[in-house]
Amino acid sequence: MGIKILKTSSYVPGEPIDNSYYVSYLDTSDEWIRQRTGIETRYISKDEGTETMSVKAAEKLELTDEEKARIKVVLVATTTSTSTVPINACILQGALGLSEDIYACDIGMACAGFVAALRMADALLKEGELALVVGVEVLSKMSDKTDRSTVILFGDGAGAVLIEKNDKESYFEGGSRYSEVLASKLLPMTGDVEYLTMDGAAVFRFALEVMNASMNNLLERSGNSYDEIDWYILHQANKRILEGTARKFGVSPDRFPMNMNKYGNTSSASIPLLLDELNRAGKLKRGQKMIMAGFGGGLTWQAVYLEW
Ligand code: ACO
DSSP: OEEEEEEEEEEOOSSEEEHHHHHTTSSOOHHHHHHHHOOOEEEOOSSOOHHHHHHHHHHTTOOOHHHHHHEEEEEEEOSSOSOSSSOHHHHHHHHTTOOSSSEEEEEOOGGGHHHHHHHHHHHHOOTTOEEEEEEEEEGGGGSOTTOHHHHTTBOEEEEEEEEEEESSOOEEEEEEOOOHHHHHHSOOOSTTOOSOOOOHHHHHHHHHHHHHHHHHHHHHHHTOOGGGOSEEEEOOSOHHHHHHHHHHHTOOGGGSOOOHHHHOBOGGGHHHHHHHHHHHTTOOOTTOEEEEEEEETTTEEEEEEEEO
16 A cells, blocks of 8 residues: 555745845855756745645645545644644644544654655555645745855745555655764754754765665665656755756656746755646646655655655
8 A cells, every 4th residue: 555645735925036136145146046056036934934834735725525524644844843832733733624533743854854744644544544744844044144055045835735545555765864974064953053054065965875775776666667757756955966866867857857946945845846836737647656755954865656
């Protein structure tokens, strides 16, 4: 048994902020940002928190009463929660009027969080039950506005999916790597550190390494070749990471869709935002094979193979 995504939706706050905004007060350029990252615009929340954006994204799923009654798992992936207590998943359960007979949980695994939530849904769901999974971030609140190497990267947003159990197998891969050196160099967000800082080049190398390894494992376990996968839906951190992975696999970059040009890096929200964009455009066909993978946050990674 595995999982099937039935519906997708998304929400982003406010108006797009383009690169010229950062060029106006930082030593950077539109050309550098586009070439080094692929990012052109991003959405920044003025006053909406993760709980508000989660609810707005989930409402756009237009759940029927029958679907609401079948939802037994609500998972919200976020590392920038604007509410510690109550948790986002609990707020969502109340806002949507879901039953109390439910498993509601927030998951803090940064850019690996959405796939981690799918994995948890796969483990928790019984036949006939549904899971509501949301990836949401307000990364702008963790960005140092004066640090050109990070502030240009991140955006805010939310993506939601409705999931059921199906009879096709889903395969998951993942892991975690921590050491004093990695922690101090990559994402030292603990304790007294106010803003996210990272050694971008080291994260870049790490991403290529773990994405390639986990995707190769998924191909082997699912009995597919690189070419048999219709879609590689990867965390939207940097277009060069995705292009490098496509090159390494010898697969057309068309199978590695990207939308970081519009949204920037939205961490837990990036994969569901992309899924919703592809789904609304009618590009995802039932039975197509896909791999989703995310990495980040300390650092951890998660990947899944499933059929659409
Ligand atoms: N404009 C102009 N120059 C810049 C900018 C900018 N916005 N930012 C950095 N530079 C400069 C640097 O200062 C450096 O200058 P120097 O050579 O004089 O020292 C030069 O550009 C090259 O810097 P690098 O960091 O080596 O640039 P790189 O090509 O690696 O690109 C980037 C940086 C975009 C951050 C890239 O490394 C990347 O995308 N890494 C992955 C990030 C990621 O995926 N993070 C995910 C985890 S985040 C999370 O979990 C929430």
